Amino acid sequence: MIVxxxxxISVFSATLLAYTSPKVYRLEAHMKLYLPKDAATVKExxxxxxxxxxxxxxxxxxxxxxxxxxxxxxxxFKIVEMKGAADKFKIVIEAxxxxxxxxxxxxVVTYLENMNVIKxxxxxxxxxxxxxxxxxxxxxxxxxxxxxxxxxxxxxxxLSSLGFNPVEVNQQVLDMKNGLYRLEQERLHYRLxxxxxxxxxxxxxxxxxxxxxxxxxxxxxxxxGVFAVFIAEYSPGLKANQRTKSSR
Numbered sequence: 685m686i687v688x689x690x691x692x693i694s695v696f697s698a699t700l701l702a703y704t705s706p707k708v709y710r711l712e713a714h715m716k717l718y719l720p721k722d723a724a725t726v727k728e729x730x731x732x733x734x735x736x737x738x739x740x741x742x743x744x745x746x747x748x749x750x751x752x753x754x755x756x757x758x759x760x761f762k763i764v765e766m767k768g769a770a771d772k773f774k775i776v777i778e779a780x781x782x783x784x785x786x787x788x789x790x791x792v793v794t795y796l797e798n799m800n801v802i803k804x805x806x807x808x809x810x811x812x813x814x815x816x817x818x819x820x821x822x823x824x825x826x827x828x829x830x831x832x833x834x835x836x837x838x839x840x841x842x843l844s845s846l847g848f849n850p851v852e853v854n855q856q857v858l859d860m861k862n863g864l865y866r867l868e869q870e871r872l873h874y875r876l877x878x879x880x881x882x883x884x885x886x887x888x889x890x891x892x893x894x895x896x897x898x899x900x901x902x903x904x905x906x907x908x909g910v911f912a913v914f915i916a917e918y919s920p921g922l923k924a925n926q927r928t929k930s931s932r
């Protein structure tokens with residue numbers, strides 16, 4: 685009866701707690717620190733582990749700074765380094781409502797981008813991209829001008845085409861134009877912190893885990909019940925032995 689009573693009390697308490705605790709939803713986003721190829725002003729970026737260290741402990745004050753009015757709905761937030769990739773990390777956010785999780789992720793990314801080490805690196809990289817675009821624009825304009833002059837002279841028969849392929853010249857100008865377009869697009873959409881894929885948002889609550897809570901509580905109740913029975917059965921005998929020894 686004692687074992688059964690402990691089991692019932694444990695299971696009932698765990699069930700009550702599981703069904704009255706607030707539901708918690710989770711967002712997981714895989715991110716990377718992106719450094720453009722041939723970057724000269726910034727040679728390397730902080731690793732994900734260093735980034736987590738710089739952020740430090742997320743206390744209530746820092747959480748309010750990151751999530752503003754939604755901070756009370758956030759139950760947990762952490763940055764986890766992805767194994768085998770120093771420039772990749774995972775953002776994990778848990779909240780009482782799954783609807784606020786996408787906005788919470790944007791708040792975290794904005795907070796990271798405004799950190800001094802990230803902000804200064806991004807500013808240096810964007811200035812470098814702007815300069816490379818300007819240099820390429822000037823080179824492209826010069827190439828177009830030279831190409832037009834060559835075509836004009838070819839049509840006027842003032843320039844021999846022997847050993848000279850106008851198609852190759854046109855292709856070089858076209859390649860330069862395409863390279864300029866790609867560089868401009870990279871500059872337009874450049875973010876030092878970039879997502880690797882679409883974030884995962886749980887549609888069903890991840891906490892509380894009702895099945896786990898009730899199962900563990902039931903097992904603990906059985907163990908405590910057995911232990912209580914053991915104490916109840918053997919304690920009187922031990923006390924009687926002690927009295928007998930003391931009377932002798």
